[in-house]
Amino acid sequence: MSSGNPVIELRSVDKSFGPIDVLHEISLKVGEGEVLCLLGDNGAGKSTLIKTLAGVHQPTRGEILMDGQPTTFSGPRDAQARGIATVHQFGGTYPLMSVGRNFFMGVEPTRNVGPFKVFDREKANRIAVEEVQKMGITRITDGDRLVGGLSGGERQSLAIARAVHFGARVLILDEPTAALGVKQAAHVLRIVNEAKRRGLAVIFITHQVMHAMAVGDHFAVLIRGAIAADFRKGDKTREEIADLMAGGESMADLEANIEGYMETHDGHPPQPAA
Amino acid sequence: MTDTTSQGGPGGSPSGEETASSFSLGDLMRSPASGAFMGLAMVFIVFAIFGFQRNFLSVGGVSTWVNFASTVGMIAIPVGFLMIAGELDISTGAVLPASAMTVAITSGYYEMPILLGIFASLAVGALIGFINGMIVTRTQVPSFIVTLATLFAVAGLTLTLSIVFINTTQTSLSAPDWAKNLFGGRLLGGFRSSVFWWIAMIVGFIYFLHKSPWGNWVFALGGDQESARNAGIPVQRLKIGLFMLSSTSTAFAGVLQTIQFNAATSQANFGMIFNTIIACVVGGLLLTGGFGTVMGIVFGTLTLAVVQQGIGYTEIDRNLSFLIIGVMLLIAVLMNDTFRNLATSWSTKKK
Numbered sequence: 278m279s280s281g282n283p284v285i286e287l288r289s290v291d292k293s294f295g296p297i298d299v300l301h302e303i304s305l306k307v308g309e310g311e312v313l314c315l316l317g318d319n320g321a322g323k324s325t326l327i328k329t330l331a332g333v334h335q336p337t338r339g340e341i342l343m344d345g346q347p348t349t350f351s352g353p354r355d356a357q358a359r360g361i362a363t364v365h366q367f368g369g370t371y372p373l374m375s376v377g378r379n380f381f382m383g384v385e386p387t388r389n390v391g392p393f394k395v396f397d398r399e400k401a402n403r404i405a406v407e408e409v410q411k412m413g414i415t416r417i418t419d420g421d422r423l424v425g426g427l428s429g430g431e432r433q434s435l436a437i438a439r440a441v442h443f444g445a446r447v448l449i450l451d452e453p454t455a456a457l458g459v460k461q462a463a464h465v466l467r468i469v470n471e472a473k474r475r476g477l478a479v480i481f482i483t484h485q486v487m488h489a490m491a492v493g494d495h496f497a498v499l500i501r502g503a504i505a506a507d508f509r510k511g512d513k514t515r516e517e518i519a520d521l522m523a524g525g526e527s528m529a530d531l532e533a534n535i536e537g538y539m540e541t542h543d544g545h546p547p548q549p550a551a
Numbered sequence: 552m553t554d555t556t557s558q559g560g561p562g563g564s565p566s567g568e569e570t571a572s573s574f575s576l577g578d579l580m581r582s583p584a585s586g587a588f589m590g591l592a593m594v595f596i597v598f599a600i601f602g603f604q605r606n607f608l609s610v611g612g613v614s615t616w617v618n619f620a621s622t623v624g625m626i627a628i629p630v631g632f633l634m635i636a637g638e639l640d641i642s643t644g645a646v647l648p649a650s651a652m653t654v655a656i657t658s659g660y661y662e663m664p665i666l667l668g669i670f671a672s673l674a675v676g677a678l679i680g681f682i683n684g685m686i687v688t689r690t691q692v693p694s695f696i697v698t699l700a701t702l703f704a705v706a707g708l709t710l711t712l713s714i715v716f717i718n719t720t721q722t723s724l725s726a727p728d729w730a731k732n733l734f735g736g737r738l739l740g741g742f743r744s745s746v747f748w749w750i751a752m753i754v755g756f757i758y759f760l761h762k763s764p765w766g767n768w769v770f771a772l773g774g775d776q777e778s779a780r781n782a783g784i785p786v787q788r789l790k791i792g793l794f795m796l797s798s799t800s801t802a803f804a805g806v807l808q809t810i811q812f813n814a815a816t817s818q819a820n821f822g823m824i825f826n827t828i829i830a831c832v833v834g835g836l837l838l839t840g841g842f843g844t845v846m847g848i849v850f851g852t853l854t855l856a857v858v859q860q861g862i863g864y865t866e867i868d869r870n871l872s873f874l875i876i877g878v879m880l881l882i883a884v885l886m887n888d889t890f891r892n893l894a895t896s897w898s899t900k901k902k
Contacts (some may be wrong), residue, residue, distance in 0.1 A: 300840050353781065354783055372776060373770070373841045378770070382771055382779070385764035385767055393763070395758075425894075
């Protein structure tokens, strides 16, 4: 699936904050047109890893390579300038602003009216709607529409379309489907596939195994700051992955325990320990 | 929030080719200025009926409240920018006397050129705004508290320094004729020059907020500051700039007032704080930020001015003006929610 050369690669990256080690020996790589799913429970170090990739944190040890060249990002702007785009759960969109203005936030197209630079609303709206539609969201037809009126999935898609339009090469999606319903999530997953088809390297962070399985080529499971498993599509079943994420404790065992308890207690499940 | 919002009021669309779509019902309805305009129209009509016999519609009557509106308005718009950006500035109540005293002491008491006094006064305003902005961006203290602190600090400093320099808390200033005409004259039978300054500032502010790319950033600050930072917007510099804009505009209002009345006092003007905030809220701004228009604030200011000043030219009991303002404010806040919901859910059906 990968076209050989990884776009971005981490080589045994460690990150610690003072005495606390958050990431140990993280090595991973993503190539063009490849989706790497980063799975992990809450507190596994996913956010720190994202921030390291996005230039917010510098690795304590180890190195980051882009196109095979060792690099350091001086900050998030630097990482962005080199084509690393991060889309967070709520998409980085402004609910009370129009689609066009959201899309071009920070890079507004302008036209000159006399000596003044004026935001070119027509152009912004046209390009925004075009780009979003190209990503497969056909419901957005009016660039003047306020983003607050869009669904969560559409907002997410708008943010992804924006990153793609502005030349992102690596797309980091931080839990894009976590707050979405089934249909909305499917929406976003379609967009992820579209981004992949266009040759972006996608890092998809989630704890929903189903969503990961739907788009991922390559999976890494993060437990307590280390990569506990690294495998390719089709190597493991959904149950196996869920077990891995739960920290090796088998979900199947847990289920068996509950069933056993219920049989001996008139069908009541065990009370959770208060 | 669309470009058309700024054109919702009088003025129309400057770019002819999009005029047809600019005035669609949807665009009007989702403009935060439309509610404010309806409020103004309603108040104006009621007052005009009750004031028909009492010169409410005469030049004298109209200029009274328009003059008042110009002072409040040139402060309210940049304060509104801060509200759109999710901040608040209440230090204006102290910047006004500080700037008035600065120009009066410099050019009145020490008899220096008037331009120097005006410059010093604007510099004092800019400095206070800079301090506000620096504290707000460098700490996590809410801007309400920061500007509350500078409000009292500056008010106290103004009184103390007035005593130190001129041994009294108020002083007079007689500006040369050209300055008097330019900054404090009367035109067209009663309108102060501050009205024309205000109109010029409205044009500039509309350009800034609705036409220039920077306006986008102001809305982004109030919408989602973290995303704005990620999008590469210089969040801190922009915020400091907005605080400076608000206090410098206030200082300019102080200068105009001093030249107009030939006198300045160092008493803090707490009423101005409420007036500017009322004007913004009645004008359709959300206290949570991210939403609003310049024309909305203008309508809000005019409404406030009609009720506070125009009431003297009607048969309505003057004592009722505070009650009317209170009720109006409540209605405005309730309406604003409705308008925002309308705005977000509205999708124009342009083929």
